[in-house]
Amino acid sequence: MQSLSIAATGMMAQQLNVEVISNNIANMSTTGFKRQRAEFQDLLYQNLRRVGTNSSDSGTVVPAGIQVGLGVKTGSVYRIMSQGGYENTGNDLDIAIQGRGFFHVQLPSGEDAYTRAGSFQLSPDGQIVTADGYTVAPGITIPQDATDVTISADGQVQAKIPGQTDAQIVGTLELATFQNESGLDPMGNNLFQETTASGAATLGNPDDTGFGSLQQRFLETSNVNAVNEITSLITAQRAYEMNAKIISASDEMMSVTSNVK
Numbered sequence: 001m002q003s004l005s006i007a008a009t010g011m012m013a014q015q016l017n018v019e020v021i022s023n024n025i026a027n028m029s030t031t032g033f034k035r036q037r038a039e040f041q042d043l044l045y046q047n048l049r050r051v052g053t054n055s056s057d058s059g060t061v062v063p064a065g066i067q068v069g070l071g072v073k074t075g076s077v078y079r080i081m082s083q084g085g086y087e088n089t090g091n092d093l094d095i096a097i098q099g100r101g102f103f104h105v106q107l108p109s110g111e112d113a114y115t116r117a118g119s120f121q122l123s124p125d126g127q128i129v130t131a132d133g134y135t136v137a138p139g140i141t142i143p144q145d146a147t148d149v150t151i152s153a154d155g156q157v158q159a160k161i162p163g164q165t166d167a168q169i170v171g172t173l174e175l176a177t178f179q180n181e182s183g184l185d186p187m188g189n190n191l192f193q194e195t196t197a198s199g200a201a202t203l204g205n206p207d208d209t210g211f212g213s214l215q216q217r218f219l220e221t222s223n224v225n226a227v228n229e230i231t232s233l234i235t236a237q238r239a240y241e242m243n244a245k246i247i248s249a250s251d252e253m254m255s256v257t258s259n260v261k
Helices: 002-026 226-258
Strands: 036-042 045-049 066-069 072-079 086-088 095-098 102-106 112-115 148-151 156-160 168-172 175-177 185-188 191-193 202-204 213-216 218-220
Touching: 002 036, 002 072, 002 226, 095 102, 148 213
Parallel strands: 095 218
Antiparallel strands: 036 072, 045 066, 086 218, 095 213, 102 112, 102 175, 112 191, 148 156, 156 168, 175 202, 185 191
């Protein structure tokens, strides 16, 4: 019976769906996290009577036909890059992006990575780095004797030095945008890497045309909506149970057939 294998594909699809939802819920408090959504596609169809074929010698056409689907498969797990909320932290090196763009991060391997998580810190040399110690491009160093750090909406970093009337400009943060942000490859640790699907990175200054602006002392929160995720979880659970019942019903029908004398 085809229903056994069809229902099995449905159970596997909903299992994956629950795994995606659980990852979203687990990252509800992850800075800059972007939720994912599983998308499914129907499998090939078995044509018992092909639609559009001639049904008589006079040229009449079969209007609907008989097609039996073979189940479901996962088409993609799509990352939704919508804007998250904002949390006021009061920390000078916490920066949120309002609008498009990613912070440009330089990995120890020399490769480039990108992130929306702006919870930055200072290295032993005074350089602005991520929580893992990776340099935030273009590599801005805060003077050791600085008493205050100001980061403007356009990414300009200024440090207040004792004995100086005006703040000293120490650098400008840069942002990267992509044609297809959902095509970025997640590396973990709130980092993404460029792929063929995402397109090449376009670098520029914050608040320029096509780039978001920066908000100092704020962090972008996860864009996961708890209510929506719980609703999706219940729906996936019910779909899984229904597919399991189909397998049970099909098994009982086969038992009846095998016991016919």
